[in-house]
Amino acid sequence: MSVAIGLAVVVERSTPMRGAVELVVHHPPAAAAVKPGQFFQLAVAAPQTILRRPYSAAWADPQSGRIGFIFNVVGAGSGWLAVRHEGHELDLLGPLGRGFDLDRTGPAIIVAGGLGVAVFPGVVRALVGRGRHVTVLLGARTSAQLLPADRFPGAEVMTATDDGSAGYHGSVVDLLASARGEGPEIFSCGPTSMLQALVERTRRLEVPLRSIQVSLESPMGCGVGTCLGCAIPRPGSGYLLTCLDGPCLAADRINWDRITDTFHG
């Protein structure tokens, strides 16, 4: 695995949906090395921040040497990133961790809640490129917070909003029943509570846990396996490290009863 550390130049900044920023950076070696689902540790120079912040590569293009990151502002680090503009430099370390395993065949369903959608443009592109039928289920609080469907060319897109302003009125997990093909593989990212609801729903739909892969956004310190800050419980006993064993993991490797949502309580 090739990991780059160094400065990337911001070449584009945009607002893909309300409350989110997309930064496109130019770093050919890193762009060539990224596998869909992997993440970078981005250095932030905000006051009183020491640690890098983990962000999934939303997509990467080896030809142009570009990588996109989509994020919202929740604190000092993301606040600092959100005011980077064209020409600014970003100190990145990565790609890190394990991406999604995309090597199966058959239909794929993406279940994305909120900013969990950020990891999926590149994943969907790769799945469609492998000739797989892809259905993207997008959930957000309100329509303005949905990443536009044209970010997923070649895929069928269904939406759900908490306030009913677009698509289904309710949880994105409810869309699963109408999206099921024959033996689909499911890829998901979102708040832990949404992932737990997904696991519960798929149990009822008799979808085996091993056919679900999730991308976890556990709190991280180092991002490279030394601080043990990103441990998550395995079935039985013991822990996995999100930064090394994940962030993309088969759902049957996680103890869903013991995992907690550190951010949302």
Ligand SMILES: Cc1cc2nc3c(=O)[nH]c(=O)nc-3n(C[C@H](O)[C@H](O)[C@H](O)COP(=O)(O)OP(=O)(O)OC[C@H]3O[C@@H](n4cnc5c(N)ncnc54)[C@H](O)[C@@H]3O)c2cc1C
């Ligand atoms: C592997 C990985 C990939 C990630 N990819 C993305 C991505 O593509 N886009 C994106 O927007 N975020 C992503 N995140 C989450 C992102 O790393 C955090 O939001 C970021 O580190 C927050 O830094 P901060 O300094 O702005 O906030 P902090 O000052 O660290 O935190 C401010 C507040 O926000 C809360 N908070 C921090 N992170 C989260 C979170 N993930 N969910 C809910 N609340 C949170 C904290 O508990 C605190 O209350 C990813 C996380 C991981 C582990």
Ligand code: FES
């Ligand atoms: S973040 Fe330090 S061990 Fe995973």
